Amino acid sequence: MTYCLGILTTTGLVLAADSRSNAGVDHVQRVCKLTTIENPGERVIVILSAGNLATSQAVVTGLRQAARGGVAGHDLFAARTLFDVAQIVGDKLRAVSERDGKFVEPYGDPTASFLVGGQIRGEPHRLFEVYAPGNFAEASDRSPFMQIGETKYGKPILDRGLQTDVSLDEAAKLALLSFDATMRSNLSVGAPIDLMRYRAGSLSATDLAVFDEDNAYWQGLRQRYSDGLTALVDSLPPPPHGG
């Protein structure tokens, strides 16, 4: 399984991915699910991947290979808008599914999905989710976060706490707490967590932090949150009795 999260705020984007890949519980490995494609000062594109590992790698590696080829509709560096980027990712996913899907299906689910976030000069920063069929939708201030993979355990903390006008640091903190909830409840989501903060207008993807299990901040965050939550629950009165 996988958990990837994208958050759209007024001042930028937070993009985060776990690193666990598993084909059965006896085949677990660490992979990188966050890919950055950038031309500093001109465009930043971040792609987060979930689903079948061979499919998602074929899409991302294929797009990397095709990049700077200048072929309209295939080249991430030639795309005029992030909408066009999402379409290129969706089209590539369809091509890979068409090529490999029927061979993979007897062994397991061949599908994949993606989050595509970033900015191209002349546009605001944007965030898209590319679904398994290759179609896609865009985040907005009314639905400021998108998730792929194991989405449910980490959703309540975002539903409660996330507003579109929070700072990037606050959004990044909520993102890590969302990963904490997910990793406690699903062993197939695992560290390290790749966490990108992208500041709108910077057109630079330099703020990528990596949190492994023994990272002091990550351990402290989990412990303090857990302790605080226990104290909070303790402080609430018990339900009245019926009958």
Added chain:
Amino acid sequence: MTYCLGILTTTGLVLAADSRSNAGVDHVQRVCKLTTIENPGERVIVILSAGNLATSQAVVTGLRQAARGGVAGHDLFAARTLFDVAQIVGDKLRAVSERDGKFVEPYGDPTASFLVGGQIRGEPHRLFEVYAPGNFAEASDRSPFMQIGETKYGKPILDRGLQTDVSLDEAAKLALLSFDATMRSNLSVGAPIDLMRYRAGSLSATDLAVFDEDNAYWQGLRQRYSDGLTALVDSLPPPPHGG
């Protein structure tokens, strides 16, 4: 959708169910998913239902009709143990599935699942989950809660906070917070919440509290928890930057 939760503690059981039933978003109704069958002083059986409403009602109503008929293997009042009760529920589910399943399948999922908790004199209090195929498993102090229906949103709070030696009141409070998380993230789970606290050895099912949306305790719990969580998240330091 549905959310039902059963918690096994050293001193008793907490059993809770939401009340929303929906066949599409334009067909929403309130139903009771918590059924009590008791012979005070001798046995208390509580059945929580999820899944296809016709299937779950056919099982529970069928068992109610058959009760006190004295037919071994079919009569909840004749069962010697709660293990036997779970088997009767599973067998009834198989009979209903056999009778109705193929007619229902073209229209939707005909399956259902159940939590069965309670106590029969001479035994400790017990909790079982009856799966869609009619087989079942029992809760223990190593896995003290069981969920059916929309299980994921409400799981993190239980994974964090629930220990088998908490008081029934604490377990009941955690159960309501688990429902709060679920109801915020999934509109198809809705109030009122039926909440039963069963004290081991009492052989009496009198403590059933009902929390509708305008219940003062329920509103206060949600608000105080939400405010406390916001303050807790605010108090945590932001993640360090990378790059």
